[in-house]
Amino acid sequence: MEKLTEKEKELIRGSWEGLGKNKVPHGIIMFSRLFELDPALLNLFHYSTNCATTQDCLSSPEFLEHVTKVMLVIDAAVSHLDDLHTLEEFLLNLGSKHQAAGVHTQSFALVGESLLYMLQRSLAQGYTAALRQAWLNMYTIIVATMSRGWTKNGERKTD
Numbered sequence: 676m677e678k679l680t681e682k683e684k685e686l687i688r689g690s691w692e693g694l695g696k697n698k699v700p701h702g703i704i705m706f707s708r709l710f711e712l713d714p715a716l717l718n719l720f721h722y723s724t725n726c727a728t729t730q731d732c733l734s735s736p737e738f739l740e741h742v743t744k745v746m747l748v749i750d751a752a753v754s755h756l757d758d759l760h761t762l763e764e765f766l767l768n769l770g771s772k773h774q775a776a777g778v779h780t781q782s783f784a785l786v787g788e789s790l791l792y793m794l795q796r797s798l799a800q801g802y803t804a805a806l807r808q809a810w811l812n813m814y815t816i817i818v819a820t821m822s823r824g825w826t827k828n829g830e831r832k833t834d
Contacts, residue, residue: 677812677815677816677819678759679756679759679809679812679813679816682805682809683808683809683812683813684756684757684809686805686806686809686810687753687756687806687809687810687813688753688756690794690798690801690802690806690810691749691750691753694794694797694798695746695749695750695753698742698743698746698747698750699739699742699743699746701746701793701797702742702743702745702746702793703733703742704792704793704796704797705742705745705786705789705790705792705793706729706732706733706742706745706789707729707733708788708789708792708793709785709786709789710729710732711729712785712788712789713782713785714729716782716785717729717732719776719777719778720732720735720737720738720741722735722737722738726738748769748817749790751765752813752817753813756813759813759816759817762817762820763820766817766820766821766824767820767821767823767824767827768824769821769824770820770821770822770823770824770825770826770827770828771824771825771827771828772828773821773825774824774825774826774828775828778825780822780825783818783821783822784818787811787814787815787818790810790814791807791810791811794806794807794810795807
């Protein structure tokens, strides 16, 4: 697993300090952007509430629970910046679950783009090029591990 510099860790922690306290509103910004980038992703969410539109999803209690879980994964990554490798098994399993749910690895890039969008909107002037790069580096590490889990699950299905 790649490592982040001390400066990158400092930037990530500092920016997440305020955002992590209000996970759901920031997660809604992120997922709203994700659905703008690829409306077809709405089809992956099958709840008792029909997610035919972004607004349907964003008002669904089940979807809001999913948003909370995604934000908790980000929170865990930020909390483990000094030892991201401890999250490896969890992230491999998460990648496997996404493969089983029909998520394509290309969507991981859109989630990353949506995360950066949320950070930019939420941090406004505090969103710098160095901060963007730090978050991108962390997200790249997470996605690389999730992608390995995604691939392993796909290989098990073809065996």
